[in-house]
Amino acid sequence: MKRIQILTALLLATVATSSAQIANWVVSPEYEAIRLRDNGMLEVSKNNKTGLMDGGGKEFLKIAYDSIGDFNSGQALLFNDSKMVGFVNTEGNIVETDSEFEPVKDMEFFSEGFLPVKKGHYFYYLNTIGEQVAGPFAEVRPYFNGFAAVRVYEDIQKNTKDTYLSYINNEQHLTRAEGIDKNDDISFISSFRDGQAVCVYKRKAYFISKDMTSAPIITDSLSPKKSIINFDKDYILAPVEGGYLMKAKTAYLYFNDAMQLDKIETVGTVLYAYKEPAKEVKERVCDIVAFGEKGSMGVKYKDEVVLPQQFGEVVPLDGEYAAVEKDDKWGIIRLDTKNSPVFKLNNNEHIGFNHRYFTAKLSASLPSYLKANDATIISKSDNCEIQVESRHENNNVERNTLTYDCRLAIPEQLSDTLSMHDYIYALKYNGFTSVDYKVTIPQWYVKYYEVQLPNNQFTITPKDTISVEFDLVKTDAARNDDTNYFKTVELVTPEAEGIQLSKITENHYSFRVGGVNRDKLSFIVRITEVGCPPIEYPFEMAFSNPAPESGKKATSVVVSPILKATKALVPGEIASAEGEETTVEPVTAPDASKPLEVQPQELPVNIAD
Incomplete structure (x- = not known):
């Protein structure tokens, strides 16, 4: 009755198993590059053309452009053959533009709903539906705080040499500040920032507010009339790192590349310095994390390895999505967190060896969307040889099954009492290699x-x-x-x-x-x-x-x-018994060893010793 005693001890243990995820392609690996943009969209390239997808791999903008600008004011410029051919908004609506319009250098973006463009020698503004709403001008700047700095023609019909500086508001009306009366005496205007701009009028510096009032810029509040910042007749606006420098007689004025005021300083004193508002840094938190080095990267989901190192590069996206490079081509995968391959060896029944080898059935149950003919099981255990000629596939609407015969070699030192033995398998499917799965089977050496x-x-x-x-x-x-x-x-x-x-x-x-x-x-x-x-x-x-x-x-x-004493098996030593599911778990699962729950069960036994 020794065998019965052992099996009775086996029945006291059932194991809690953990499962890993499986991946499937939502976008096949056929792209030359996939890049995550700041707005969460994906820039995809194929045959030297570029398009856009959303984070789930759905086409947003067809692959038909040489390059696509960043989204600003809800619009991104589209280019072909080094020319702007239109722009697209965040809903995917495309506006085609006059082929003669070209964006202005360093201003190739919408600002507050308007795009500076150039046609021939003249400058204009387009709105978000592609209409020309202002122009022609001799010079333009982007819109800020509802105004854009422009150089206006006195009378373009007579000549193009007579111009003056002014602001244009978002209704495309020319406007200037109170007290700034003569166009010819305005020698400089900056772009607005934080509701104010700088104007040089009659060689004196003024702050212009967005309600179009003006105030002189002074260096000494105790002597305001005598300390107004003023300039020589032939002052220079010189380019410096990060923008421009304009030297006055008693001060230096610094502007950024968009001609917005950064700083005013005199000798040893800073009169004004723009303070960048604190930006809320939103850390991008993803359940998917890439690991490994470029050229050999894998995927973790919630700190659990779900795809071992097999990709050239991995870009985590939102939710359960990731862009991956496989064999020099890019695609998008989605992790299926609710399904996993389920392996069975010997139909989850314990194995009794009575010879050097034992032939057992090995099966993998797969989600219905993963066809059995697209998958292969590989053995990572030296004492398990899969008989490839025995392969059998079965597909149905619920689960698909792939089955092989396995030739198991008897483990070394296997005794004639039940003990646990592990077999390691991996699944190859649709270009992926799964994590290693461990199938734990109780077995013994049956006396022949x-x-x-x-x-x-x-x-x-x-x-x-x-x-x-x-x-x-x-x-x-x-x-x-x-x-x-x-x-x-x-x-x-x-x-x-x-x-x-x-x-x-x-x-x-x-x-x-x-x-x-x-x-x-x-x-x-x-x-x-x-x-x-x-x-x-x-x-x-x-x-x-x-x-x-x-x-x-x-x-x-x-x-x-001599009857050998039989040691009662304790929970934790045995994972399963005849008729019970064996432990099938990914080797990499972090919670692969949990305490076993004790649940008495019954099992018919017809082996006696």
Whole structure:
């Protein structure tokens, strides 16, 4: 009843398993590049053309352009053959523009709904539906705070040399500040920033507010009239790092590339400095994380490895999406967090080896969208050889199944009591390689011979010897044929030396024991099949010597098998039993070892020892 005791202990343990995710392509790997833009859209390139997708791989803008500008004021410029051909808004609506319009250098973006453009020698503004709303001008600047700085023609019909500086508001009306009366005396105007701009009028510097009032810029509040910043007649606006410098007689004025005021300083004193408003930095949090080095990267989802290192590059996107480079081509994957391959070996029943090899069925149950003919199982265990010619595929609307025969080699040191053994598999499918999955199966070495003694009781005198004979008889677990396995049979006598085993026939053996000066003698019949661990059958000979006063000289000898003590298996040592699911878990799962829950169950057992 030893086997029944072991199986009963097995039934006390059921295991909590964890599952990993599986990936599928939402955009096939056919693109030359995929780049994540600041607004979360994806710029995709193919055949030297570029388009846009959303974060889930849905086409937003067809791949038809040489380049696409950044979105500003909800618009992005489109270019072909180094020319602007239109722009697209955040809803995907495309506006085609006059081919003669070209964006102004360093101003190739919409600002507050208007785009500076150039046609021939003249400058204009376009609105978001592509209409020309203002112009022609001699110079233009982008809109800020509702105004744009422009250079206006006095009378373009008469000549193009007479111009003056002014502001144009967002209704395309020319306007200037109060107190700034003569156009010819305005020598400089800046773009607005934080509701104010700088104007040089009659060689003096003024602040212009967005309500179009003016105030002189002074260096000494105690002497405002005498400390107004003023300029020489031929002052210079010189380019410097990050923008421009304009030197006054008593101060330096710094402007950025958009001609917005950055700083005003005198000798040793900063009169004004623009303070950049604090920007809320939103850290981009993704459940998907790339790991590894460029050229060999993998994917983690919520800190669990779901795709080992196999990609050239990985760009995490929102949710369960990622852009990946595979074999020099880019695509977009989506992780399926609700499904996982389910592996079964030997139909989740424990394995009893009675020979060097055991053939078991290996199956992988796959989500319905993953066809079995697109998948392959690979073994990562040396003692499991998948028989590729046995491949069988079954597809249905719920789950698809891929099945192979596996030739399992008997594990080293496998005993004749149940113990756990792990097999490692991975799935190749649709260009992916999964994490390693561990299938844990309880197994034991089933005795394929029993040792039977024709006679187990003897009588021996001091000078006699006895001949102990035994037969090897195939068990029900042995193969049902006439084959004698390639085996060796040994006699082990730990308490005596020189006892020889004689082979009478292939399955009949004997040895002789003499002498009565002992109480017992143990011996072991050890049977070893080639490539298998040995099976030992222990016996004990008990010698009963007669009492001295009895006058008898014969000694009685009884040979009995030694029953090995059976250790009760404890939860945690065994993961499953016959009829119960085995442990099938990804090797990389972080919670692969959880405490086992104790749940009594019943299992019919028809093996006895």
